[in-house]
Amino acid sequence: MPFSAQPPASGERYALSASLDNARHLSSLLRAVHFQDYATCLATASGLRVTVEDAKCIQANAFIQAEIFQEFSVQEESVMFRINLSVLLDCLTIFGTSSLPGTSTALRMCYHGYGYPLMLFLEEGGVVTVCKINTQEPDELLDFDFCSTKVVNKIILQSEGLREAFAELDMTSEVLQITMSPDKPYFRLSTFGNAGSAHLDYPRDSDLMEAFHCNQTQTNRYKISLLKPSTKALALSCKVSIRTDAQGFLSLQYMIKNEDGQICFVEYYCCPDENITEAEL
Amino acid sequence: LSRIGDELYLEPTESGLSLRAVNSSRSGFASFLFAPLFFQLYEPGSAGPETERFRCKVHMKSFLGIFRSLPSLEKSVGKCLILLKPLASRLVLQLHCKYGVTKTHNLAFQECERLQAVFDTQSCASRLCAPARVLAEAVVHFPPMLAEVTLGTGPGGKISLRNYVEDKAEPSKTMVTELWLAEDEFQSVAVAPGSHITFCLKEFRGLLSFAEASNLPLTIHFDEPGRPVIFTLDDTVLEVHLVLATLSDLQSNSRSPSTNGVSHLPAPSDDFADDLESYMAAMETSEGGSERAPSPTFSLRTPRPALARSKPEEEEEEEEGAVPGTPPHKKFRSLFFGSVMTPGRPGLATTQEVLAEDSEGES
Numbered sequence: 001m002p003f004s005a006q007p008p009a010s011g012e013r014y015a016l017s018a019s020l021d022n023a024r025h026l027s028s029l030l031r032a033v034h035f036q037d038y039a040t041c042l043a044t045a046s047g048l049r050v051t052v053e054d055a056k057c058i059q060a061n062a063f064i065q066a067e068i069f070q071e072f073s074v075q076e077e078s079v080m081f082r083i084n085l086s087v088l089l090d091c092l093t094i095f096g097t098s099s100l101p102g103t104s105t106a107l108r109m110c111y112h113g114y115g116y117p118l119m120l121f122l123e124e125g126g127v128v129t130v131c132k133i134n135t136q137e138p139d140e141l142l143d144f145d146f147c148s149t150k151v152v153n154k155i156i157l158q159s160e161g162l163r164e165a166f167a168e169l170d171m172t173s174e175v176l177q178i179t180m181s182p183d184k185p186y187f188r189l190s191t192f193g194n195a196g197s198a199h200l201d202y203p204r205d206s207d208l209m210e211a212f213h214c215n216q217t218q219t220n221r222y223k224i225s226l227l228k229p230s231t232k233a234l235a236l237s238c239k240v241s242i243r244t245d246a247q248g249f250l251s252l253q254y255m256i257k258n259e260d261g262q263i264c265f266v267e268y269y270c271c272p273d274e275n276i277t278e279a280e281l
Numbered sequence: 282l283s284r285i286g287d288e289l290y291l292e293p294t295e296s297g298l299s300l301r302a303v304n305s306s307r308s309g310f311a312s313f314l315f316a317p318l319f320f321q322l323y324e325p326g327s328a329g330p331e332t333e334r335f336r337c338k339v340h341m342k343s344f345l346g347i348f349r350s351l352p353s354l355e356k357s358v359g360k361c362l363i364l365l366k367p368l369a370s371r372l373v374l375q376l377h378c379k380y381g382v383t384k385t386h387n388l389a390f391q392e393c394e395r396l397q398a399v400f401d402t403q404s405c406a407s408r409l410c411a412p413a414r415v416l417a418e419a420v421v422h423f424p425p426m427l428a429e430v431t432l433g434t435g436p437g438g439k440i441s442l443r444n445y446v447e448d449k450a451e452p453s454k455t456m457v458t459e460l461w462l463a464e465d466e467f468q469s470v471a472v473a474p475g476s477h478i479t480f481c482l483k484e485f486r487g488l489l490s491f492a493e494a495s496n497l498p499l500t501i502h503f504d505e506p507g508r509p510v511i512f513t514l515d516d517t518v519l520e521v522h523l524v525l526a527t528l529s530d531l532q533s534n535s536r537s538p539s540t541n542g543v544s545h546l547p548a549p550s551d552d553f554a555d556d557l558e559s560y561m562a563a564m565e566t567s568e569g570g571s572e573r574a575p576s577p578t579f580s581l582r583t584p585r586p587a588l589a590r591s592k593p594e595e596e597e598e599e600e601e602g603a604v605p606g607t608p609p610h611k612k613f614r615s616l617f618f619g620s621v622m623t624p625g626r627p628g629l630a631t632t633q634e635v636l637a638e639d640s641e642g643e644s
Binding site: 161164165168170194195196197198199200201202203205206207208 | 340342343346349350353357371372380381382383384385386387388389
């Protein structure tokens, strides 16, 4: 749906300017990382990355590549700002959140540069809304130093198999324990709640298992309250890759297909929980 | 079972796995007995002459949490394995799901005494059997929050259902709903004419939903007011009992002609103290066999306007139970009553009116 209202004069140069025919391509991904009010946006020539962190232990990133946008231009090498993600999402979905086929909100995003607000022009059915959201100094982001060469264990699962498990996690448990091993139980999710312990086992030869590369038996515990928000990303995704490194840092990467079949990624990084004492099984 | 109590009692027996629950006031008890044939594999474990078979109880919510979403269970779970591990203090429930996925739940349990209500369907004067649907359609006319309902037999073999209204309620402010079912709606009717009983509808509704879902006919065994009403469902692999206390009817001055030496307590005297404390004190002294001891059944609340009505929330304080009917030929453990019951003991009437005694003394 072509954007019809007048954007600001074409002579001006924006640090970041982008157009998107269907704002849902952006809003649904941002929802998958929306577990804190504030996010840091980084725009480079390859696209937009939105980062949310919590407790210095968990970081979620939503990647929307430049190819998803109808127009995407970044003047400098990179543009970075901190913004209220709750407000941004409210604006992107200002025409409502129901996804009726055939209707979509068109978006134009403009950012002058440091100190300026982010401007959003949203149009649906001839109605235009203009939003200006203040931006802040970006915080330093966590660096988990997680790279593919350091990965000890990796599996790729079809999300369908994990969705229900994550939605029904026993939240009375403080931790989610993840065991990955070349031997039984191969891949196990465990909780230790008020009623007792629960274990969810996925065998390596399950139909859900797309790839299984486990070299070492590792058992790590993560604060369940930190990982629970990743359920949103899981719900949107078709596949998820689960990787751990030698220190027990966890990387969850979700492959998400949007309405037009384009692929985007959301990833979650989480530190293992050192403080929890040996929980009884 | 969760409509009755907060704890689920599991007892493996030779004749199957029994799941039971009792309500907090000990006026409602339900048991589901799944025959060995219901299972693909059933190993109840051994019971020696000295040792009993292991039994336990778990929190109802914890157990139900494992079977949270029925539609998804049906789609994804192939089979369920239940293991009782006394040494590990765990009840293990393992669900084998699609795609080779296994969900294992290790529930903490508590050891418990045998939970057994005392009742005998054979000693009931009246019996009705109807498809669950008929009763469900009848019960739907009553408001969801209605506590008690009266089932009665009327002229022409008709069966009535009426919401129970306290006598002290203002007639102008209460709504009375009454419906009559013809004899031919029932599969069988064998009732004493003019009989009626009042029981808790809320607890009955739970069983009714189950009966409807499993398409089983429901049989109601009842006798005089004050004696428990027993609802049963029977299937080749499942036996269900729901035993509920009923309101005792003072007007008819019931002294049931018991076949086994157990009788109702006499009706309270007119100058009986009308507050809960004296009632409780009187209860304690009644064990000695005083003829004037008050009945701990609902009788306390019927047509005595001065008496404080026990509201559902206060039920814990009152021992509301019905006089049990002792199964004449069974000698059972009676952990429940603290002594082995034998028929014909005259003092019995004044001891346990409780339907399902908690012998652990937790309350």
